[in-house]
Amino acid sequence: MGRRDERLGVPDGSPQEEGLGRRDFVKACMMAAAAVGLPASAGLKWAEAAEAGLKPSVIWLHFQECTGCTESLLRTSSPGIAELILDLVSLDYHETLFAAAGYQIEEALHQAMEAHAGQYVCVVEGAIPRKDGGIYCQIGGRTAIDILEDVASKAAAVVAIGSCASWGGIPSADPNPTDAVGAPQILEGTTVVTIPGCPANPYNFLGTVLQFVALGSLPALDDKGRPLFAYGRTIHEHCPRRAHFDAGRFARQFGDEGHRLGYCLFALGCKGPETHANCSTLSFGEMPDAWPIGIGHPCFGCTEQGVAFHKPLHQEAALPENAVPPIHPDHRTSPSAAAAGVAGLVGGAVVGAGLMASKKMAEGGNEEGSS
Numbered sequence: 001m002g003r004r005d006e007r008l009g010v011p012d013g014s015p016q017e018e019g020l021g022r023r024d025f026v027k028a029c030m031m032a033a034a035a036v037g038l039p040a041s042a043g044l045k046w047a048e049a050a051e052a053g054l055k056p057s058v059i060w061l062h063f064q065e066c067t068g069c070t071e072s073l074l075r076t077s078s079p080g081i082a083e084l085i086l087d088l089v090s091l092d093y094h095e096t097l098f099a100a101a102g103y104q105i106e107e108a109l110h111q112a113m114e115a116h117a118g119q120y121v122c123v124v125e126g127a128i129p130r131k132d133g134g135i136y137c138q139i140g141g142r143t144a145i146d147i148l149e150d151v152a153s154k155a156a157a158v159v160a161i162g163s164c165a166s167w168g169g170i171p172s173a174d175p176n177p178t179d180a181v182g183a184p185q186i187l188e189g190t191t192v193v194t195i196p197g198c199p200a201n202p203y204n205f206l207g208t209v210l211q212f213v214a215l216g217s218l219p220a221l222d223d224k225g226r227p228l229f230a231y232g233r234t235i236h237e238h239c240p241r242r243a244h245f246d247a248g249r250f251a252r253q254f255g256d257e258g259h260r261l262g263y264c265l266f267a268l269g270c271k272g273p274e275t276h277a278n279c280s281t282l283s284f285g286e287m288p289d290a291w292p293i294g295i296g297h298p299c300f301g302c303t304e305q306g307v308a309f310h311k312p313l314h315q316e317a318a319l320p321e322n323a324v325p326p327i328h329p330d331h332r333t334s335p336s337a338a339a340a341g342v343a344g345l346v347g348g349a350v351v352g353a354g355l356m357a358s359k360k361m362a363e364g365g366n367e368e369g370s371s
Contacts, residue, residue, distance in 0.1 A: 022051075025047060025051075026043070026044065026047045029043035029044065029046045029047040029088070029210075030043035030044065030047075031043070033046070033207070033210055033214075038207060038210060038211060038229075042210060042211060042214045042215060043210070043214070045214035045215065046088065046210055046213055046214040049213060049214065055088065055089055055090045056089050056090065056119070056120065056121055056209070056212075056213050057089075057090045057092050057112055057115070057116035057119060057120035057121070058089045058090065058091050058092065058093075058094075058120065058121050058123060058209075059092055059093040059109065059112055059113065059120050059121070059122050059123070059151055059155070060091065060093060060094040060095075060123040060125065061093075061122065061123065061124050061125065061126075061144075061147060061148060061151060062095045062096065062125050062126055062139075063124070063125070063126030063127060063128050063129075063137050063144040063148075063164075063165070064126045064127040064128070064129060064136075064137050064144070064164060064171040064178070064180055065125050065126030065127065065162060065164045065165070065169070065171075066170075067096055067125070068162065068198065068199035069125050069161045069162040069165075069197075069199045069200050069202075069205075070094075070096050070097070070125060071199065072199040072200065072201070072202050072284065073202040073205065075202070075284075075285050076202045076203070076206065076286075077286055088213075089121075089209070089213075092108065092109075092111075092112035092116070092120070093105070093108055093109045093112050095139075106140045109151075113150075113151065113154055117154045118154060118155075118156060119156050120154075120155055120156060121155065121156060121157050121158075121159060121209060121212065122151050122152050122155035122157070122158045122159070123159050123160075123161055123205075124148060124152075124158065124159070124160045124161065124165040124183040124192075125161050125162055125164070125165055126144075126162070126164045126165055126171075127164040127165065127168045127169055127170075127171040127172060127180035127181060127182060128144045128145055128148060128180065128181055128182070128183065128185075128186050129144065129171070129178035129179060129180050130145065130178075130179040130180075130181060130186075131177070131178050131179040133145075134146070136178040137178075145186060148183060148186055148187070149186065149187070152183075152187050152190060156212075157191075157193065157212055157218065158183065158187065158190060158191070158192045158193070159192070159193045159194075159195065159205065159208060159209070160182055160183040160184065160192050160193065160194045160195065160225075161195045161200050161205050162195070162196065162197060162198065162199055162200045163196040163197060163198045163200075163302055163303060163305075163308060164180075164182070164198075165182055165183050165194075166182045166183070166184070166194035166195065166196040166224075166225075166226075166305075167181070167182040167184070167185075167194070167196065167224075167305040168180045168181050168182050168185075168305070169182075169196075169198060169308075169309065170198070170309055172309070173309035173310065174310065182194070184225060191218070191221075191225070192225050193208055193218055193219075193221065193225055193226075193227065194224060194225040194226050195208065195226070195227070195230075196226065196231075196277075196302070196303040196304075196305075197277065197279075197302055197303050198300075198302035198303075198308065201230070201277075201278070201279065201282055201284060203282055204227065204230040204278070204282075207219070207227070207229065207230070208227055222276075224305075226276065226303075229278075230277070230278045230282075231276040231277060231278070231303065232276070233276065233278070234272065234273060234274065234275055234276055234277075234320070235271075235272035235273075235275045235276075235277055235279060235280055235293070235299050236272040236273040236274075236275075236320075238278075238280045238281055239264075239272050239280050239293060240280060240293070240294075241262060241263065241264045241265065241293065242264075244262070244263045244264040245264040245266055249261075249263040249264060250263055250264050250265075250266055250267040251263045251264065251265055251267065251268055252267055252268075253268070254268070254296075259296065262296075265293060265296075265297070265298040265299075266298075266316065266317065267316065268298045268314060269298045269312070269313050269314035269315055269316060269317070270293065270298035270299050270317060271298065271299045271300060271301030271304070271307050271308075271311070271317045272293065272298075272299040272317065273317045273318065273319050273320060274301065274304060274307060274317045274318050274319075274320070275299055275301040275302075275303055275304050275307060275317075276303060276304065277302075277303045279291040279292075279293075279299075280293065280294075298313070298314075300313065301317070
């Protein structure tokens with residue numbers, strides 16, 4: 001313990017000591033920052049914190065879910081999952097990725113909570129059932145409610161990843177037999193950052209954790225706890241098919257000419273106009289068009305409570321007021337006297353400058369002719 005790499009000047013256990021070159025390590029951190037719109041300085045601070053051994057402890061809880069959000073995270077490349085869980089964070093509890101089981105994994109959970117009380121990040125994946133005291137999801141003899149309340153009470157930050165953990169997701173679909181809800185409904189009064197999606201885009205999660213670790217703050221959130229950098233706009237606002245919507249060109253059924261030509265999918269039930277997410281600008285798996293609309297399927301609205309798993313797939317979405325821009329703006333209002341005066345001054349100045357330029361050109365031509 002305490003030995004240092006003289007070439008790099010880093011302590012034991014740092015990313016460089018374990019074989020990842022410093023340049024590649026810093027590059028991975030900065031790419032993760034850029035992927036979610038954070039400045040390169042945030043990635044650099046994250047790298048510096050990790051180099052100093054200040055890797056945040058992460059306790060990842062699983063409840064009613066399909067593990068899709070974890071599977072999505074496993075497929076990131078900037079940073080890759082190995083860099084993430086070995087170099088950037090200390091993943092101290094994760095049922096899917098642990099080799100241990102039974103009493104060993106329960107002991108690891110309690111040790112992590114005690115060793116990093118008030119400092120670890122609690123990540124929640126999956127909905128929490130409330131019916132009959134929560135007996136429909138138990139781990140180690142404890143209900144999901146008990147585990148979540150216990151772990152979250154000592155956490156520095158709580159992040160709900162996926163729609164199930166954010167608001168109930170699939171388990172909460174009608175008739176919701178287990179009374180499944182999201183982490184915010186259990187932890188009332190606690191700030192819970194929600195990263196909805198089915199699955200959630202892993203870079204939205206990484207960007208949130210990156211900012212918390214590097215800058216010591218959480219991103220700006222909307223009224224549902226969602227980071228505005230990822231959920232501040234609707235799919236419809238930045239959809240690659242938006243031009244077809246504005247022009248009135250729609251696919252009417254799968255496989256018709258409009259569908260083959262890439263027309264708007266609104267008439268097929270696309271929920272883009274009422275779905276807040278950045279899928280259109282941050283594709284999954286670093287693959288262009290790797291998202292529903294990109295492969296010709298309507299948006300399902302998976303990030304939105306009351307839309308996904310509640311509205312019929314092919315039911316048309318509710319259009320917001322700004323969904324259709326005015327084609328013929330109203331210009332009948334007369335300009336004010338002040339505006340007219342300013343316009344006159346500007347116009348006069350332009351005309352005057354043009355006359356002076358013409359005069360100088362003419363004088364220059366006369367001088368050349370006389371020489």
